[in-house]
Amino acid sequence: MPELPEITALAADLGERLGGSPVERLDITSFAALKTFDPPVSALAGQSVGAVDHHGKFLDIEIGELHLVLHLARAGWIRWRYEAPQASARPGGRPGKGPLAARLVLDGGSGIDITEAGTKKSLAIYLVRDPAEVPGIARLGPDPLSDDFTPERFEEILRAAGRSQIKGVLRNQSILAGIGNAYSDEILHVARMSPFKPAAMSSEEAARLYDAMRSTLRDAIARAEGLHASELKKEKKSGLRVHGRTGEECPVCGDIVRQVIYSDSTFQYCPTCQTGGKPLADRVLSRLLK
Structure with a gap:
């Protein structure tokens, strides 16, 4: 899942590529990914892309007076497309099949494909008048890099x-x-x-x-x-x-990086650097090792 550093860089990249471009349309391929219905996606046609920003892990693409907000979740990503898409991304295919979740098409045919790999679909797309209308953004805590976060x-x-x-x-x-x-x-x-x-x-x-x-x-x-x-x-x-380096040497002390597996995620740590040399129990009900 992209986190604050990747979302920051992604917003900057998209801002350079999309900024000022008129939008032809937004095609929704995975209808479950679209979490809003008012305003309709057809309202983006003819509007120009303004600033591209982020709120925590949410991308915020300003288009006219609207905001296209994306949460890429665990397996979502954005791919830049230089050429106009074919009339059908999957001829004979059904909407929602394959990795393509949505496609933002600019005048001339370039734009971005919003994709999600795997079978567990968690990517979320919102079209709102104010980013604060997105529940996940409304609940966000402070930005840990903001100047007033002391x-x-x-x-x-x-x-x-x-x-x-x-x-x-x-x-x-x-x-x-x-x-x-x-x-x-x-x-x-x-x-x-x-x-x-x-x-x-x-x-x-x-x-x-x-x-x-x-x-x-x-x-x-x-x-x-x-x-x-x-x-x-x-x-x-x-x-x-x-992170993601289980079994490799810690770059600080040379100990072996260990992991703890939970039902839906894992995390990694170095026993020497972080837990006084004691391995953490690798089960869901692990207790703190003091």
């Missing part, structure tokens, strides 16, 4: 989370916007903290985690700056230190 505010958030595991707190979009499974692993590794550590921690620990969070996200954004959408997944994977 160490003191972060410590207040952690204190309010109490005994909740810090891994879950970092990933909770209602608490902090834009951090997902991958970068929460990376942040905790940099901070040298167990994923199961309670969120309420000392001021010194909170400051260390704050610095790790901001530096990790900023470094990832810097690496992704200027890359096209097609290059972002590869860059993200190459820049990760522990």
Whole structure:
């Protein structure tokens, strides 16, 4: 799933490609992906693309006075298309089959294809007059890289989370916007903290985690700056230190990166750097190893 660094770079790339272009139409192939009905997608015809922004993990494409908001979920992505699409993407096929979920066609035929791999379809498309109408955006917590997000505010958030595991707190979009499974692993590794550590921690620990969070996200954004959408997944994977690297050596201490498997996700960590050398129990009901 694209997180704050990739969404930031994706918004910048799309802004350069789409900005100022008139829209011919928006074709919806996966009708389950479209979560709104008013205004209709036909209202985009003839309108021009303005700014492309993001809110947490949500992409926001301004078209005329409307906003095309995309949440790419776990397996969604955007592909730039230079040429006009064929009359039918899948001749004889049924809507909703295949990876194509929607297609934004600009005047002249170029545009973007919004795709989702796999059989579990979670990608969401909204056409709204105000981004705040999207429930997921309305619930978002603060941007961890905003200028007004201070160490003191972060410590207040952690204190309010109490005994909740810090891994879950970092990933909770209602608490902090834009951090997902991958970068929460990376942040905790940099901070040298167990994923199961309670969120309420000392001021010194909170400051260390704050610095790790901001530096990790900023470094990832810097690496992704200027890359096209097609290059972002590869860059993200190459820049990760522990996430997705089970069985490999930790780049800091040389220990073997371990993982914990949950019902629908996994996370990775380094025992030496983060848990005092103790492996975490690899089951859903894992307890904090103090």
